[in-house]
Amino acid sequence: MENTHSCTYVSNILCIYILYYYSIINGVKSGNIKFTTYITISQFVMNFGQMVFRVPVLIIMYFMIFQIQLIRAQPSQLKRLSILPFTGIFASLPEATKQISLKAFNQNASTKVKAPKSFPHCTKSQHLSNPWKSSELHRNSGTVVAQQRKRRSVFHIRWNPNEKYVVESREKPAINSSKLSPHPRLKLSKNTKLTFNPKLFMCHDKHLEKCQNKTANFRQHIIHIFERSLIDLKNEPNFYNVHYTPVFASSFEEQYYPSSCLLMDAGVKILRRRDPPFHNLEIGKLFPKQKLFRKINDIKTCAIVSSAGSLSGAKLGRFIDSHDIVMRFNDAPTIGYEIDVGSKTTIRVLNSQVVTKPQFNFTHASIFQNVTIAAWDPGKYNTSLSEWSRTADYDLFTNYKIYRHSYPKSRAFLIDPHSVWRLWQSLQTFVGSRPIRRNPPSSGFIGLALLLPYCPHIDFIEYVPSTRLNGRCHYYSKEMNSACTFGAWHPLAAEKLMALDMNLADDISVYQHGILRIRRPDKLLCGFNFLGY
Template identity: 80%
Template sequence: DSFEEQYYPSTCLVMEAGVRVLRRKDEPFNKLPFGRLFPRQKLFRNIRNIKTCAIVSSAGSLAGSKLGRFIDTHDIVMRFNHAPTEGHEVDVGSKTTIRVVNSQVVTKPEFDFTRAPIFRNVTIAAWDPGKYNGTLEDWLTSADYDLFTNYEIYRRRYPKSRAFLIDPHSVWRLWQSLQMFAGNRAIRRNPPSSGFIGLALLLPHCPQVDFVEYVPSTRLNGRCHYYSKEMNSACTFGSWHPLAAEKLMALDMNMAEDDDMSVFQFGILRIRRPDKL
């Protein structure tokens, strides 16, 4: 085993899942008109200049955190679904580089994916799990939510946009990494949350990732989201997604100097990419 694999096994396991966006050259999209909708650009510009990244979970306990300024110092800021910054800048910052969105958000009319300003002028990485052992052809006809229609509308409306689809096979590989980490404790066969998918997607592009309020801090307040009043602890500890296993694995990846202080007091998990240690 390499040095990294010996000392940072969970970070390596997450990297090995190879979570990625679909490209034009990928089978079967290289033979389908649909594949020509994929942007030619890379996921991020100037990847060599990326030094630090922040991932902002949507957790209710971000409310009152005053972490906005800290979040905005990062070169890349990742957010999820329709989580707003407007009105919450003090706690969550105002910079957004990329949004990871699930297929419900792309599909359901209330989110207005193809028009809402929140999905404009940022990189989009949309995902849908499809069937566990399904081919990509199957996925095109049997996604959990048909994200393809609105993706096409969006890409035609904004041809310069950086809007990508996440390879569903890579989502299930990440689930397998989670299962490897969990060992003999079986995790449910549902895909990881957008948060964990986002971490796996970002890590190969970023030497240092600060994941904010993912592992719950002492601010824990029972709220589902920082942007709504709904009380629901399942948002934090999991019901459908294997969220508890994800968070244990993420905590195992933590490299912050004074780790308890950083994670539980400030709500910041610091993860370093193994090759840059």
């Protein structure tokens, strides 16, 4: 009887492995695991007569589903299979079998994401490669050509870009918002000029090989600058007393855990009335009772609009306004810039300097009214909320109280500073052994982490610079400083490399139009708490 059970056990294990690799090559090839595969595996489990034989099979099923979902999220990284249990067999497969698997992924690894109705996806594939792995670019007869991978354009422009299109914004700018007002938390860089001319890489016909090569060259320039920013980081001050070492350094998280999961695991959130110590403090009673967004189920598309100078001339206003949720930052105006940045604003993320300093007029400026506000201040690393409420970087609490008393029906929230530093930890874990600046993430990256749990996908506008890069800090000011784009205080280089790693859009969308597309990850992938939160 034992021999019979042993044979049954071994044969079923082998059958599951066969189905497993069948799913990898065929099920994932079509973008979905076939339902019949699950039914067949379920039948194997149900046919086992004793529980001792069900347990290992259930474990294998779990890892099988996890791994296939992992591959679907990061299709270019087939090597991720080798990290999990029960997958060492892949290393021993014949080379021909490996090549078949790799070929299947390279040809069919795209993820379909529904775009706003006004901008359906283009039907032709574009050049795109993983931006973090710059070695994917190769030279052919002196021309840089990106490796082929099927990813879709985020939109197709149907209107004439020269046609006048203006939707007047109801927002009124804050005091001095369009002038050279102080820019929060930006240390001036010595290098205020760009080291290359982005206009040389502009192109309009994405189907031409010349345009694709120009885009690939520009992409290489941008990523090189980001990576160099990480390498050149030396003797940076540690004002916030940050002491953190990634749990898995560069050996695990960077290679095997999806970047979007690192972002989600940080759990950037708003403070609520019930959160101690605010449940016993006067300011806690001023926190809105409502959630950040009213109708979560109605949210289909979201846009995050940076304040980058490269938005000038973008003509993306209509595209931005077509989204259900539109996030903007600090005092970035829309009046007079509707053609480029749109007129719709759902939520604004403000740092504590904007809330505190008189020149931004937070308590009375109309730009901060009739809109959801999410304000943040980092505080010291690992400080308690009680201490943070007394020793914040900038005393945002005084003006927050005035604002809430003046507008009791307003939706003004404060972001949990602990979650801001968890986000920084996620960044450091993504980069691995190379240290990043020990300063809090930028408002843009905090906004991305705050919004991602609510949105099936997010279009991030001009976060990674396009060929419209002009060296200006903001589209509404004339100040020239490359540090605004590549970082001199925030860990911007690490942020943007991580955003590129999560990106689903093709290179033309990212580097010619200035649009990243980031999808909310499957819950099955995330929540493993590798970071120890």
